[in-house]
Amino acid sequence: MNIVATVVFVALFAFITVLGFVSAHWRKGDMTHLHEWGLGGRRFGTWITWFLIGGDLYTAYTFVAVPALVFGAGALGFFALPYTVVVYPLVFAILPRLWVVARKHNYITASDFVAGRYNSPALALAIAVTGIVATMPYIALQLVGLQVVIGGLGFPTTHGLMGDLPLIIAFIILAAFTYTSGLRAPASIAVVKDLLVYITVIALIIVVPLKMGGFANIFAAIPKGHLLLPPIKDGNTGMQSFYGTLAFGSALALMLYPHATTAVLAAKGPNTLRRNWVFLPAYSFMLGLIALLGYMAYASGIAKLPDLAPYFKAYGPQFAMPGLLLHYFPSWFVGVGFAAVAIGALVPAAIMSIAAANLFTRNIYKAYINPKCSTAQETSVAKLVSLLVKFGALLFIIFLPLTYAIQLQLLGGILILQTFPAIVSGIYTRWFDAKALLLGWAVGLAWGVWAASLSGFQKSGYALHLGGMTILSYIGLYALIINFAVAVAATLLIRVIGMADDRDATVAADYAG
Template sequence: MNIVATVVFIGLFLFITVLGFVSAHWRKGDMSHLHEWGLGGRRFGTWITWFLIGGDLYTAYTFIAVPALVFGAGALGFFALPYTVLVYPLVFAILPRLWMVARKHNYITASDFIAGRYNSPGLALAIAVTGIVATMPYIALQLVGIQVVIGGLGFPAGHGLVSELPLIIAFVILAAFTYTSGLRAPASIAVVKDLLVYITVIALIVVVPIKMGGFGNIFAAIPAKKLLLPPIKDGNTGLMSFYGTLAFGSALALMLYPHATTAVLAAKGPNTLRRNWVFLPAYSFVLGLIAMLGYVAYASGIATLPDLAPYFKQYGPQFAMPGLLLHYFPSWFVGVGFAAVAIGALVPAAIMSIAAANLFTRNIYKPFINPQCSAQKETDMAKLVSLVVKFGALLFIIFLPLTYAIQLQLLGGILILQTFPAIVSGIYTRWFDAKALLLGWAAGLAWGIWAASLNGFKTSGYALHIAGMVIPAYIGLYALVVNFVVAVVATIVVRFLGMANDKDATVAADYAG
């Protein structure tokens, strides 16, 4: 047991716990209303929104998984950089319009918008269920980061109450302050989390290369096959096409996740969002440094060191970044770095559970189970569901092997991408018919799940054979093409038959601001 690191870790964790409970009194509003509990009253300014969205999108799994992918697979792991660069111009054009119409009609979720825009509770239900299902394994995977750093502190690895107790305590605390403070808790904690992450990453990328003799020595130790993607050969585009489509598809998917929408709708106004899209690429810079740590860990040879080899045997490449901290830094800073990862898991997990609770309450419970529920009942139900979601994710990770959680997460992006035609096209046009969009959604999901099942849900790529070419690409993007084609053709048929439903609760002026 690393006593010094553990004391620092617990101290920082206690600090953010207190901060989480105190947040209920920050910019206090009537917490009996869902928009206050679940969206912070839509009053977060530029800086808080910047930290909230950054803390929401750049999760602990990112800090662990990106260097792990570079450590194991090399250059492919850098796909995260272009995708986070691509996403900001997209959201700059799209999400401020969603904020405007959501504010004018008191929409809490993207499915609220779908129900109003298309006059279709069924399509809204499909979008809500997709969002919840895609989010659940995402919450569970935040626990991967906590598990890795708890193991690095010296707590027993494996399964059983003793090994899982720190994880259970962390999520009980998370559940308590989220239930009390709603979105205000992760918004305030995100500031601490991001500061710790920036300090840790900058220290790693400066100190470790100096101790290793510079980046020249680091890159000299990396095999050539890990530095570059393999070239196109014999008509097979290989990783070249997979890399590009994975980056583009991930960029499209990122803004559609319920937790991303929740963070966006909590902003004070559309101009707050636009300023954020200008400043948020700072996270992409840090992400590049995080990815580089995979090469640094590989070149350092820490996976073979006697004191760290057992950790790599237990956690695999996921221990690359924690291993660098343990090997090159004093114990007190190890506690700081590990706390950054753990808190970096709790912030997005809190936002994700709130987002899933909002979806269930607004788009399943209220329209289909209890249409006459009061504002207080609506909020109470959201709080209860947020607890269920958190502990469901906790049981998910405790009782299922980790490999299954990761395999299910591969489906998350594929699933959530199928909401793109309804949400994004609806922000700009009412041409699509709800029935056609529902048919396209079903077709995209069916094809995407089938394609992923061909490899036992172990990869997110599908090799398309066309005109003598083999084009491996991200399954989610191929499924989205199927979705769009079906939705377009079905809309044309429905309109030709005169069966289109053009009722719309919004007007053009709602989208301007």
């Protein structure tokens, strides 16, 4: 047991626990209303929104998994950089319009918007269920970072009471302050999380190269095959096309996740969001530094050191970044860095559970189970569901192999992309028919699941054979193209036979602002 690191870790964890409970009194509103509990009253300004969205999208799993992917797969791991660059122009154009219409109609979720825009509870239900299913494994994966750093502190690396107890305690605390404070808790904690992450990454990116003799020595120790993507050969585009389509498809999917929508709708206004999209690429710069940690871990050979080899045996490449901290830094700073990862797990997990609870409450419970529920009942159900979602994810990670969560997360990205036509096209046009969008969603989703199943849900690429070429691309993007094609064809047919339903709860003026 690393006593010093554990004491620092626990102290920082205790601080954010207190902060989480105190957050209920910050910009206090009537917490019996869902927009107050689940969206923070839509009153978060530029800085808090910046930290909230950053803490929401750049998770502990990112902090651990990106260096792990670079450590294990090399250059492919850098796909996260272009994808987080591409996403900002997209959201700059799209999400402020969603905020404006959501505010005018008191929409809490993207499914609320779909229900109103298309007059289709069935399409809204499909979007809501897709969002919940895609979010659950994402919450579970936040525990990966938490598990790794708890193991790094010296707790048992195998499942059992001693190994799982710190994880259980952490999520009981998370459940308690989320239930009490709603979205205000992760919004305030995100500030602490980001400060700790920036301090940790900057220290790593300065200290480790200095101790290894500079970046020239680091890159000299990396094999060429680890630094470059394989070239196109014999008509097989291979990783070249997969890299680009994975980055683009991931960018399209990122803004559709319920937790991303929740963070966006909690902002004070559309201009708050636009200012954020200008400054949020600072996180992309930080992500590039985080990715380099994978090369540093590879070049340093820490996976073979006697004191760290057992951790790499237990966690594999996931221990690349924690391994650098343990090897190159004093114990007190290890506690700071590990706390950054742990708090970086709790912030997105809290937002994700709130987002899933909002979807269930508004688009399943209120729409189908109890349409006449009061405002207080609606919020009570959301709080209860947020608890169930968190503990469902906790049970998932404790009792099932980690590979299941990773496989489901790969599938989750494919699934969430199939909500793009209904949500994004609806923000700009009412041309599509709801029945056609529902058919496109079903066909795209079915094809995506089938294509992913060909590799046993181990890979997210599909090789398309076309005119002597083999084009390996991201499954989610292929499925989205099929989805759009079916939706366009079905809408044309429905309009020709006169079965189109153009009823719309919104008007053009709702989108201005």
